[in-house]
Amino acid sequence: MTEEKKLQNSEKIAGLNSEELFSSGHRACAGCGEALTLRHIMKAAGRNAIVVAATGCMEVVSTPFPQTAWGVPFIHVAFENIAAVASGIDSALKMQKKRQEINLLAIGGDGSSFDIGFGSLSGALERGHKFTYVCTDTEVYSNTGAQRSGATPFLANTTTSPAGKKIHGKIEPKKPLPLIVASHGIKYVATVSIANFFDLQNKMHKALAIDGPSFVIAYCPCPIGWQHDNSQTINLARLAVQTRVFPLYEIENGVLTFSQKIDEPKPLKDYFQLQGRFKHLSEEEIVQAQAYVNARYEFLLGIEGKKSFDVLY
Amino acid sequence: MKKIEESSIAVAIGAKLARVQVCPMYPITPSTHIQEQIAEFINNGELEAELINVESEHSALSACIGAAAAGSRAFTATSSQGFALMFEVLPITSGLRLPIVMAVANRSLSAPINIWNDHSDAVSARDQGWIQLYVESGQEALDATIQAFKIAEDKKVQLPVMVNLDGFSLTHVFEEIDIPEEKQVDSFLPAYKPEHFLDIKNPKTFGPIAFPDSFMEFKKMQQEAMLESLEIIKKTNSDFAKKFGRSYGNGLIELYRMNDAKFAVIAMGTACGTARVVVDELRAKGKKVGLIKLRCLRPMPVKDLQNATKNLKALAVIDRHVSLGFEGPLFSDLKSIAKENLKIIDFIAGLGGRDVSMKHIHRVFEEIQKAKPKGSWLL
Ligand SMILES: Cc1ncc(C[n+]2csc(CCOP(=O)(O)OP(=O)(O)O)c2C)c(N)n1
Ligand code: SF4
Ligand SMILES: [Mg+2]
Numbered sequence: 001m002t003e004e005k006k007l008q009n010s011e012k013i014a015g016l017n018s019e020e021l022f023s024s025g026h027r028a029c030a031g032c033g034e035a036l037t038l039r040h041i042m043k044a045a046g047r048n049a050i051v052v053a054a055t056g057c058m059e060v061v062s063t064p065f066p067q068t069a070w071g072v073p074f075i076h077v078a079f080e081n082i083a084a085v086a087s088g089i090d091s092a093l094k095m096q097k098k099r100q101e102i103n104l105l106a107i108g109g110d111g112s113s114f115d116i117g118f119g120s121l122s123g124a125l126e127r128g129h130k131f132t133y134v135c136t137d138t139e140v141y142s143n144t145g146a147q148r149s150g151a152t153p154f155l156a157n158t159t160t161s162p163a164g165k166k167i168h169g170k171i172e173p174k175k176p177l178p179l180i181v182a183s184h185g186i187k188y189v190a191t192v193s194i195a196n197f198f199d200l201q202n203k204m205h206k207a208l209a210i211d212g213p214s215f216v217i218a219y220c221p222c223p224i225g226w227q228h229d230n231s232q233t234i235n236l237a238r239l240a241v242q243t244r245v246f247p248l249y250e251i252e253n254g255v256l257t258f259s260q261k262i263d264e265p266k267p268l269k270d271y272f273q274l275q276g277r278f279k280h281l282s283e284e285e286i287v288q289a290q291a292y293v294n295a296r297y298e299f300l301l302g303i304e305g306k307k308s309f310d311v312l313y
Numbered sequence: 314m315k316k317i318e319e320s321s322i323a324v325a326i327g328a329k330l331a332r333v334q335v336c337p338m339y340p341i342t343p344s345t346h347i348q349e350q351i352a353e354f355i356n357n358g359e360l361e362a363e364l365i366n367v368e369s370e371h372s373a374l375s376a377c378i379g380a381a382a383a384g385s386r387a388f389t390a391t392s393s394q395g396f397a398l399m400f401e402v403l404p405i406t407s408g409l410r411l412p413i414v415m416a417v418a419n420r421s422l423s424a425p426i427n428i429w430n431d432h433s434d435a436v437s438a439r440d441q442g443w444i445q446l447y448v449e450s451g452q453e454a455l456d457a458t459i460q461a462f463k464i465a466e467d468k469k470v471q472l473p474v475m476v477n478l479d480g481f482s483l484t485h486v487f488e489e490i491d492i493p494e495e496k497q498v499d500s501f502l503p504a505y506k507p508e509h510f511l512d513i514k515n516p517k518t519f520g521p522i523a524f525p526d527s528f529m530e531f532k533k534m535q536q537e538a539m540l541e542s543l544e545i546i547k548k549t550n551s552d553f554a555k556k557f558g559r560s561y562g563n564g565l566i567e568l569y570r571m572n573d574a575k576f577a578v579i580a581m582g583t584a585c586g587t588a589r590v591v592v593d594e595l596r597a598k599g600k601k602v603g604l605i606k607l608r609c610l611r612p613m614p615v616k617d618l619q620n621a622t623k624n625l626k627a628l629a630v631i632d633r634h635v636s637l638g639f640e641g642p643l644f645s646d647l648k649s650i651a652k653e654n655l656k657i658i659d660f661i662a663g664l665g666g667r668d669v670s671m672k673h674i675h676r677v678f679e680e681i682q683k684a685k686p687k688g689s690w691l692l
Contacts, residue, residue: 047513048513049513050383050511050513052379059520059522060522063518063520063521063522064521064522064524065521065522065523065524065527066521066527068518068521070516070518071516072513072516073511073512073513073516073517073518073519074511074516074517074518074519075378075379075382075511075518075519075520076519076520076521077375077378077379077402077405077409077520078375078401078402078405080371081371081372081375081402083372084337084367084371084372084373084375084376084379085375085376085378085379085382086379087337087365087367087372087376087379088335088337088365088375088376088377088378088379088380088381088382088383088387089379089380089382089383089511090379091335091337091363091365091376091379091380091385092334092335092363092379092380092381092383092384092385092387093383094363095334095335095361095362095363095385096383096384096385101513102513119368119369119372120368120369120371120372120375122368123367123368123369123372126368127365127366127367
């Protein structure tokens, strides 16, 4: 059996949509975690979808005029307003009585979602539009040359938080966006990773079925920004889960459940050593970074299974 | 039906008669009455549309883009700082060729912060590919809102239109307004049926990245559409006149007592009303003076202006905005349009709500009749 056949069969077994609605031929770098994520997200979204994408790597690599990688209606407007554009589409579809038949997705990078488009995201969540917001998190502004974003982790070396002699990378921790989003009292928030394809599919289906806003954040290694070998993209996505750096969970109706509990986490070092962005760290700094990871995971353990966010709506 | 109404309300009535379907709104003085009235219409069930109370003007125009791209008629209103916050989205709207209509209650830009009228918000965006209409009365504001959709949605145009009305000095003024019949408006402006929209049966990509080998072609097409819209604006004005019995010059400019005029003033918006009275007073004394009301700033009605100014000795330009470090922008435009030997004199007036009074306009006419007239700021 050819590799391609094998893949097709395994997809069928899992009930995966074999259609490619984010097709190959786009111009993303080899080993791009974001492009892989979009491919799989679109399998869940299917043909009856409309996509709004933010300025960033994915929009740039997928729509070089006159070509397009998109098999569904697609619109790019700007960097910070996908949630607002989606709001307009949601309202128009409602007026046209077509709302129920269409999966509306707003897809933005971490820069778009954590930083410049945060107000637009928050506004659309508060207004309760029916759409699924997907944040493809590369932990850096990949498109403009790997500058720091609110999603960049503590001590990472980026082009605007360089590992200098005096200051060793980003001195702030990552903004806890999924929890902030959950605080809006929306019905569905999930974290996904391309290393866990089926989990990603299931969560996307759940997100798309919500009659209101839903939010999915995908962990997307970027070989250029993270300075890792492009063969290591899936491995890093998996290690991020196994080290508790990027825990997989869902917050449904305000209650958090882990999709995969990591009882015996791998040491952070295993994950760090594959990436140029952390290579400047001393042992002591790795211990400091580990403390952040532990504290955040413990916070999640603390709210797991409890009515935490549902009181907010 | 005739009714005493505020001009802001007239705009909202115009939008309602145009059967707008999605209205993303964010309040800012002096455009708030438009937004509030639209909200009332929708919440009272008088207008079947979706109101989106967005969290910023940037999002207001962005949501209009989403709605229009999805195939619905979209409308918003703003002013000043809100307009400035939208600026990024202005050229995107026109570049995407979406027929969105926006009412702009013209107001100064901060600092110092000031809520009153001048044209610095809209005029500083004159190069962003929007058709810009400037109106003089509440009636015209209503009529222009309906006309704006007709122009914007014309297959040859496919561009957004701004309906500019002076903040306070028009938005908050009451006058008798003739409200057209719904049925008549429906036959003038049929339902919006776009050729290209976000259609799951026929997927298309909107807003791609264009490299240097295609970007200029996109801009050239926009320029051609802008220039073609000159005829469409005129035709819309005359079609409107046939149906409703009202017209505004030829739709692009209006000439007031210009037949044998040797000295004229050109202005936009409410200053035209004041200038009309001054022209009448001077005409009564036998002076050959007139007024050119510029209704459409972009696209620029070059031929009409050349014709209108060809027999003049001097022309005064009333600019309610200044290109700091240079001169009034309308003045710059007129210099490049009019015949070479025409004396054109610039008057910067009415910034931040300073009255453009009859006294000012008299002074302007006195000045331009001198042998060596000089421009000034009408303080
Ligand atoms: C208003 C505005 N500011 C800045 C930019 C420049 N810019 C384009 S993409 C980008 C970064 C995108 O980062 P992210 O959202 O994380 O997406 P990625 O490229 O990483 O997928 C920036 C800063 C812009 N296009 N618009
Ligand atoms: S720079 Fe990073 S995010 Fe952008 S296409 Fe390349 S790998 Fe993907
Ligand atoms: Mg990124």
